[in-house]
Amino acid sequence: MTTAYDDLMAFQRETSRAHRIWAQARADEDVAAFLPALSRVLDLRREEAACIAGNADPYDALLDDYEPGATGAQLSAMFGALRPRLAALRAAILDRPAAPKLSGDFPEAGQLALSRELALAFGYDLSLGRIDKAVHPFSSGSGLDVRITTRTAADDPFNCFYSTVHEVGHACYEQGIDRTHLLTPVGGGVSMGVHESQSRIYENQLGRSEAFTGWLYGRMRDTFGDIGITNPADFYACVNSVGSGFIRTEADEVQYNLHVLLRFDLERALVSGDLAVTDLEAAWNDRFMADFGFAVDKPSNGVLQDVHWSEGLFGYFPTYTLGNVYAGCLYQALRADVPTLDDDLARGDTSGATGWLRSNVQQFGSLFAPVDLITRAAGQAPSEAPLLAYLEQKFGGIYGL
Structure with missing residues (x-):
């Protein structure tokens, strides 16, 4: 008779093996080499979900690991x-x-110096953390030790700057939790969706706003001299440019969620058994063509681009878009409550916005369920409407729609 420990060890072995196989398959552009490992990981996750869910939807049991209370149907x-x-x-x-x-x-030293300035401008407390360089940006830690990493690219300083601001959003959530909650069950972020709402609102609604990019334009010219753009309006458009691409992590605000919705629908179908693993690549490519209007050129730009499924992280993807939805709701309330927001951001001063987020979201840690927390802060239940209104107004203005 197997025990829960045996099952956990089996899952750890399979995901460790699947990760290595995925990495090689991605390098070789060989989807078929990865599918048997994916099938084994999926079977173990289905078995786990069925045990937890009982008569409910097994996908909801997996989703609950990352976004408590959410359901696939909702x-x-x-x-x-x-x-x-x-x-x-x-x-x-x-x-x-x-x-x-x-x-x-755009020398690396200049990118890192301005990146540090941005982190401080958005309220990151370096006495409780540090910034380092890594291949992939991330935030780690909680309470009194919250660290972030960023990266640089010689031809794309925005990669460095907005990776930093994004991770600062995550870090400030953890740094902003009321210290009386630290080392208690409510002393961390309540969900991946709420965590992502903080990183996305810092990066996008605030960091890519017309007001803030006007300030950043001046700092870019001070740091790098001629940047090929001669006025703040063009710089704002440049920061928010929309173009065709395959990769989720490199997508702009308009297209990012389309990448996530594709993955959500496919993984939900995989867990339910409505989609066979052997049909996954074709389903991915068909959906990509339908949503983006051009064909996937190779597996590393398609079904093999993300690490998540090799590690068994079914239910994780939707929290990325849910974070954007939450951010849209919060931003609507923030603008109503902080009437000086644009004037503040035009001076590089984010304190009104970040202070509002700390007071209304971050300080509570996990004291409230995700939906309850967003509802309290935004004054309404989470809805996609504010995000859509924000995106259509912003990009309609930039592109003259």
Whole structure:
């Protein structure tokens, strides 16, 4: 008779093996080499989910690991409302002239110095953390020790700057939790969706706003000299440029959620058994063509691009879009409560916004359930409507739609 410990060890062995196989399959552009390992991991997750779910939807049991209280049916309805308007906005934008592009020299030392300035501008407390360079940006730790990493790219300083701001959003959530909650069950972020709402609102609604990019434009020119863009309006368009691409992690605000919705629908179908693992690549490619209007060119740009499924992280993907939905709700309330927001951001001062987020979201840690926390802060239950209104207004203005 196997024990829970035996089952856990089996899962750890299979995901460790699957990760190595995925990495090699991705390098070789060989989907077939990965599918048997994926099938084994999926079978173990299905078995686990069935034990937990009882008569409920097994996918909900997996989702609960990352977003307590959420259900696949609820998210499917919310995401179903997002998808057509995002696809229409994407198509309209790509029918317009492309945004201006940066040019010039962007030495790593300058990128890292300005990245540190941005972290401080967004309220990151370096006395309780540090910033290092890594291949992939991340935030780790909690309470009195919260660290982040960023990365640099010689031809793309925005990669460094907005990776930093994104991770600062995660870090400030942990640093902002009321210290009386530390080392207790409520002393950390309540869910992946709420955590992502903080990183996304810091990065996008605040960091990519017209007001803040006006300030950043001046700092870019101070740091790097000629950057190939001669006015703040063009710089704002450049920061928020929309273009065709395959990779989720590199996608702009308009298209990012389309990447996530694809993964959510496919993994939900995999868990339910409605989609066979052997049909996954074809299903991915068909959906990508439907949503993005062009074909996947190779597996590393398609079904093999993400590590999540090799590690058994079914139920994780939807929290990325849920974080954007939460951020849309919070931003709507924030703008109403902080009437000086644009003037503040134009001076590089985020304290009004970050202070509001700390008071209304971050300080509570896990004291409230995710939906209850967002509802208290935003004054309404989570809905896709504020995010869609924000995206359509912002990008409609930039691209003259």
